[in-house]
Amino acid sequence: MFLALPSEAPAQSLYQKYIKQQQKEILKAPSEKPEMPGDENGMPETLRMPAMPLMEFRAKDIIGMFPLAPADTSSPRATLDSFLDIMEETNHLIQEAYEENTGMGAFSMETLGMSKNHERLQNKIHLAEILLERARGCFDLSGLPSATRQQTSLELVLQLKEILDRIPLPPFPDIPGTAAGTYDFNQAGLENSWTIPFTQIVITKMTEGPQQGEYVFSAQTVDRIPEFYEEVKNLPSRSSIPQDLYHFFASSPGHLLPPAWFSLIESQPSWLLELYYGQAVWQWFALILITAIAAAILFAFINVMRRLPDRKKPVRRQVLSIITSSVIVGSLIFLRYLADYQINIGGPVLQVYDLTIETLVWIGAAVIIYKSLRLLSELVLLKNRGAPSIDRSIIRTATQFFAIICALVLLTYGATRLNIPLYGIIAGISVGGLAIALAAQPTLENLLGGLILYADGIVRVGDYCEFNKIRGHVESIGMRSTRIRTTDRTLVTIPNADLAKMNFMNFTAKDHFRVVLRFALKYDTSAEQLERLITKIKRMLAKHPLSQPDAAKVRLENIDENGIVIQIEDSVQAATRDEYLAIQESIIIRTLKLISDENIEVAHPFVTNYGETGNLQMPEKTVVPPVKPKPKAKAETKKEPKAKTPKKKKERKKAKKA
CATH class of the missing domain: 3.30.70.1130 (EIF_2_alpha)
Incomplete structure (x- = not known):
């Protein structure tokens, strides 16, 4: 194994030689140090290293001695060499851990009297995760959404490993740059990109971002890795382990190390392990099942919460809404954990599924923030409901406005996690805000009218006023309208824009x-x-x-x-x-x-x-005799001649003939 550490003395002496050589170069006088190369390669000052004869280590030696050292991406040769060495060692670690955990490896260890050491297995998987993280450093992942970058990049790393094991590669001395392990970013004469012969796999030099000055697989190559894998996956592999590492990872549950029960699925018909859109058949069944169960549980929970009593009270309503939203968000996060790390979905299904859940989670988080701030305002109003100096309507409106701003900020950050550019979000908000402003002009007028009422202080909640011959007490002043309760308990709503323009009388403001x-x-x-x-x-x-x-x-x-x-x-x-x-x-x-x-x-x-005696006399009532209605004249009816029947006509015709 490449990661098997050499003996302690050789490793220590090699490391000491490296440190001593670095110290000698650093302690040299400025006149004795070699000059720095020019700017013809566009190398930034922050990435330049002293021009000294660095020792060349093989990538596997660097991995063994310096576990935290990144992959050497100082040249196209160093990048390709580092990636192949890292992935070969990762393949050995994963396969050995799986064989020890299940299958013939576990059987042979039990036969020899050696039980499975869980800690040893976890150490191997942990080391494999470190190596895979280094392999990700050889990629330009800027085109992947942050929400799914970790899982998607892992699949791309495994797919590229299988691609490189199945295509002819040029001799390493013919590849531009020094061997892996030098970390020499001051090499002269290197071009900005290099393509593996007879392929479209490009290693390019980054000119900006956190990987500036490094040679990595280009973003276009990263985007087409699944396409390349589908074209070469049936070709023979040059790896010492013939099993396809990507197929093994994509069709198995768990993260890198499948659980022991996966052997039961492997013993079933082979069609259960066939991949369709990056998922095995059994994974499709499991994904649909857990999604349906989660949806049914959430639907039942929401119905139960809606039937709880006293939902009309502001504080109770906000608390129940926060609990419901929190349970939904927590369920979505747990559902994503099951799909990603237990069922281990991948491919395009992973991106669609995870991005959908990520979007819903951020929306739910924004709702929780909004409801929490509204609950805070209701608690303040509940605590100070007896204080006449607190304007309840102003507190509610200001808190609602602040809650909307906080929710929008959270949604904006969530959009950046979905790989939506921040500048695009700001531009979209600006254009959308302009469109909304034009479409919702009456609403904005009412909002500004409410702000004018607050600023002028001409009316407050509880005042008795008259608006266009409507008298009553002001019950609430909202963002859009003002509500007035008249003396007959009728609730009248007046838009704030109209209220700010009309003449009204405030009787409460009278001294x-x-x-x-x-x-x-x-x-x-x-x-x-x-x-x-x-x-x-x-x-x-x-x-x-x-x-x-x-x-x-x-x-x-x-x-x-x-x-x-x-x-x-x-x-x-x-x-x-x-x-x-x-x-x-x-x-x-x-x-x-x-x-x-x-x-x-x-x-x-x-x-x-008043009569002559001064006594009160009631006025006499005059009785009007009723008038009898005249009888209606009977309408004269004219006798109409009877119509002749057809029989009589026939008899007359016969009589004439006779």
Whole structure:
């Protein structure tokens, strides 16, 4: 095995030689150091290494001594050599671990009295994962979505390994660059790209990004690897392990190391392991089954949550919505884990399935953020519901706006995970925002109208106002409209844009309320009684604690058909309309008591007749005799001649002939 470490002394001495040589070159005087190469190769300063005779190590030696060292991508030869050595060692590790875990390998170990060492198997798989991560470093993966890059790149690495094992490769000395293990990024005379002869597999030099200056398999090559694999998969392999590593990985469950129960599937008919669109037949069955079960469970859970009582309460509604969204997101993540790491789906199905789940997860996360912020506002309102200084409508609207912004930011980040360019997202949002602004102009006008109402402070929740002859209390001020509850409990909705333009009266904003009352007294009230009554009413108003000084006026206004009219005017201090009505009620009751104390009667609101004796006489009712309706004349009916029947016509014709 390539990864079997050499003896400790040779490895240590080799490493010490390397370190000493590096120290000598670093400690040289500047005049003794060789000059740096020019810029003809476009090598950035950050990637240049000192021009010194670096020791050439084989890739397998580097793997054994430096487990964290990346693949050597300093030249086309180094990239190809590193990739082949890494994948050959990875193939050995995976096959040995699988044979020890299941099959004849496990049987032979049990026969020899050696039980399976789980820790040893996990170490081999862990080392294989490290090697595969290095192999990914030989690829330009910028064209793959971040959401599926890890799993998709693993399949591409395995497919390229099988491709290179089945096509003729040129001798390594003929490939441009030094051998793998030098990590010499200062090589002169290298072209920016190199193509494997008689293929379309290109190794190109990266000019930007985190891999700048490295030679990797180009993005176009990475995109066409599945196509190349389908063309050569039936050709014989030069590998020491004849089994197709990609087919083994794609048709088996688990991650790299299939579980022991996979041997049961292998013992079934071979058609269960045949690949269709990158999936084995048994994987299609398992994927459909777990998706259907998850959908049924989520559907039942959502129905149960909808039937819970008290969903109309704001706090309870938000809590239940957050729980439902969290369960859905968690179920989708678990479903993706089962599909990716247990069933081990791959190919185009992996991209469609994972991208769909990833999209739903980010949407669900945005909904959770939105609902959580709304719940926070409801809890604040619930805690401070008795505080008059808190405007509940403003808090709800501001929190809703902030929650929408946070949800949009989260969705934007999720879109970048789906490999949607950020600049494209911003441009799309700008164009979409312009289109929405044109299409939703009335809605935006209402939103701006609501902001104007908030900024001016001309109306607040709870105010008693009159809008176009509609009086009532302002119940809520939303982002689009304002709701008013009238005195007859009717709910009236007025758009904020119209409300900001119209003239309305806010009675709650009045600093004083004017009380105007009229009392009609009977004609038999004497002048002395009127004088005493007016004087007592003035004293009563002057002593009232909420009456404005010098604002009370009591006058004999008129004598009309109803009686002798006394007008009372006053200005009282009241913060709300309810307080004003209570003060007015108090003044009316006190005035009626004063009228009663003077033995004066209030005139009735209908005409009264006074006889000579001064007693009240009710008007006489005139009885109108009923008029009998005239009988209707009978309509004259004309007798129409009877129609002659066909029989009589025939008899007459016979009589004429006779």
